[in-house]
Amino acid sequence: MTRHLVVMGAGIAALMLQTVVGHQLVGRVLAADLVLVVVVAGAMMYGPALGIVAGTVTGLAQDALSGGVLGVAGLAKTVTGFAAGVAATQFIVSAVLPRYVLFMVMTWLHGVCFLGVYAMIEGTGPGWPWRALLVQGAVNALIGVVVTGVVERGPEAWRRRRYRSRGEARRFHR
Amino acid sequence: VAAGPTHQPVYPPHDRGPVVEFQRRTGYLLAAVVLGHVLLISAQVGSRGGVSVLETVLFGGLSQAQVAAARVVQGITGAWGRYVAVRGLGQQAAALREALDRQGVELQHARAQARRASELEALLHLQRTQLPGTLAARVIAADPTAAFRTITVDRGHRDGVRRDMAVVAPAGVVGRVIDQPAAHAAKVQLLVDRNAGAGALLERTGDGGVVMGADGDPPLRMEYVNNLADVQVGDLVTTSGLDGIYPRGFVIGRVDRVERGSGLYREIRVRPRVDVSALDVVLIVLDRAGTGDESP
Numbered sequence: 001m002t003r004h005l006v007v008m009g010a011g012i013a014a015l016m017l018q019t020v021v022g023h024q025l026v027g028r029v030l031a032a033d034l035v036l037v038v039v040v041a042g043a044m045m046y047g048p049a050l051g052i053v054a055g056t057v058t059g060l061a062q063d064a065l066s067g068g069v070l071g072v073a074g075l076a077k078t079v080t081g082f083a084a085g086v087a088a089t090q091f092i093v094s095a096v097l098p099r100y101v102l103f104m105v106m107t108w109l110h111g112v113c114f115l116g117v118y119a120m121i122e123g124t125g126p127g128w129p130w131r132a133l134l135v136q137g138a139v140n141a142l143i144g145v146v147v148t149g150v151v152e153r154g155p156e157a158w159r160r161r162r163y164r165s166r167g168e169a170r171r172f173h174r
Numbered sequence: 175v176a177a178g179p180t181h182q183p184v185y186p187p188h189d190r191g192p193v194v195e196f197q198r199r200t201g202y203l204l205a206a207v208v209l210g211h212v213l214l215i216s217a218q219v220g221s222r223g224g225v226s227v228l229e230t231v232l233f234g235g236l237s238q239a240q241v242a243a244a245r246v247v248q249g250i251t252g253a254w255g256r257y258v259a260v261r262g263l264g265q266q267a268a269a270l271r272e273a274l275d276r277q278g279v280e281l282q283h284a285r286a287q288a289r290r291a292s293e294l295e296a297l298l299h300l301q302r303t304q305l306p307g308t309l310a311a312r313v314i315a316a317d318p319t320a321a322f323r324t325i326t327v328d329r330g331h332r333d334g335v336r337r338d339m340a341v342v343a344p345a346g347v348v349g350r351v352i353d354q355p356a357a358h359a360a361k362v363q364l365l366v367d368r369n370a371g372a373g374a375l376l377e378r379t380g381d382g383g384v385v386m387g388a389d390g391d392p393p394l395r396m397e398y399v400n401n402l403a404d405v406q407v408g409d410l411v412t413t414s415g416l417d418g419i420y421p422r423g424f425v426i427g428r429v430d431r432v433e434r435g436s437g438l439y440r441e442i443r444v445r446p447r448v449d450v451s452a453l454d455v456v457l458i459v460l461d462r463a464g465t466g467d468e469s470p
Binding site (some may be wrong): 010012015016018019020021022023033035047048050052053056060061062063064065066067068069070071072073074075078079084085110114115117121129132136 | 188199200203204207208211214215218219228229232233236237239240242244247313314315316317318319320321322323324325352361363367368369389
């Protein structure tokens, strides 16, 4: 349960970062979908069930702040969270390259779900901006690899650094 | 060291083990959530009104977080602007003073013209138009998805903001308020959104049409302008006031491209006057006093 809350909190924080900070500092919407990065990273680390819950909650929050139909991003993110969780249980994604590919494929899957639902609702929909999707996939994958690397290795590296500095301090006092 | 006997759990024939059970539960969860989303989407698409309660509650809660985050970011950037980045302010002040002097002269000229116009109005018994009442609002967030062009402003229904109110900037039209506003936040659909539209006319000729958001560059197209109409690149496009949302006479942009259409109407692309990527403060039009028809 704590994991679910932490991932969902991270998703909402990513949403704020994307809409408020991205707008205030960059002046326009960031090319990356930070919420999707959090959902895929959470599903990759903790499994498909968490991917479903995190995708639903953060997707609905994204829909509520957006000008679109409530539920479309929720549906796309739910499916993507589940697929990312299943893929992470079937394949080894601990190395950088497989992880990069996973984030990229999940961004495309999310794009196909999101745009596909709108195409069904509106007839034409927002079109298929392949180039934008490619760029977003590359950026998401880069951020995802860095963030998951920091989350996985960061605490251990921090502990080791503190241990080493404490040892050096003891040696210095001797 | 001899390895001890391993105890493998033995499951009864009807029980397929915890892994399979977990997978089955996850499958059920996915099916339930997807079904819920499909029902939610269907309800909105069918009724066209939207699931306003859920959306309003979600938007109300999340917009509070957006307002708080925006205040923090504005505080940090404001502190930077006030205390650190003071270099060049002298030059900026001199340039602003010069611009102010120039605008003072222009204001005098405009006042003289307004006096003459009011004399003519009185002479011809024309109905007077007044400036509409406006409310300044700060842009606090952009749309989280790239597919839509909306912004969130820090004024809501407690400030008198209602759905379908027009939003303008000093340079021209920005968009309109959509959905039910929260207490202190509202969603604004920009005119460049592909679902947005506004009644428009070409200032030079008076030909009317509808300006809509479009994909590509420039992000606006003007529809329903007759192929026989005289349209030139650079023509000013303003609001007509016929849509019941935007007050008449506000600048939308200039004609960027014009081609003869295959049907009855011309294909016109309009470059908006307002740079929506650099919006900071906008004005919400509270009443539509400026939309009065100027017929005698």
